[in-house]
Amino acid sequence: MANKTILKWAGSKVRIMDKLIPHLPKAKRLVEPFAGSCAVMMNTEYNEYLIADVNQDLISLYRNVVEHTEIMARKEFYAWEENNHKNDYIAIRKLFNSIKILDKNECDQYIQSARFLYLNRHCFNGLCRYNNSGKFNVPFGTYARVYFPEEEIRQFAEKATNAIIACLEWQDTLSLVDFGDGVYCDPPYMGDGGSFY
16 A cells, blocks of 8 residues: 555545555656656655655645654644634635735744645645635635544655755756756646646
């Protein structure tokens, strides 16, 4: 069975890793310009990784999991179960969006990353979507219990010791590819209604 990831993520490859792994390139380092849930990194054994995505909230979460593992892995830090209500979700989303718009230095980055993780796990289907103003706008998902990914946080922090985690456009990520690197490139695609998947 494939390793799970910290986030619920549209397009995550967790469920198809057994089919995907035989098609991945043999290389010392895997470069992934569309990291998303990091399912590929979490389920492969390359010596090194270059994990990148254009989503700053996503990359900040991954960096903070590595730098502040013990805090990020504490369920109590999030008041996880106490905040499993629509009103709590809306309040946390509003705070998350207000910090995004203001100077991010007003908030410790790991606290903002904790909010992002909370939103991801408590929102509808784990979607990550922003409006034209850059505000996270996914509605609350109604779940009796919301899984807290403590073990996945710890596994990611350990695995990422061999990774460079970068917030880059895909073109900039590919410009960093060296001879002998393998690349796994799974970009979002546009659906019929103009939405990206």
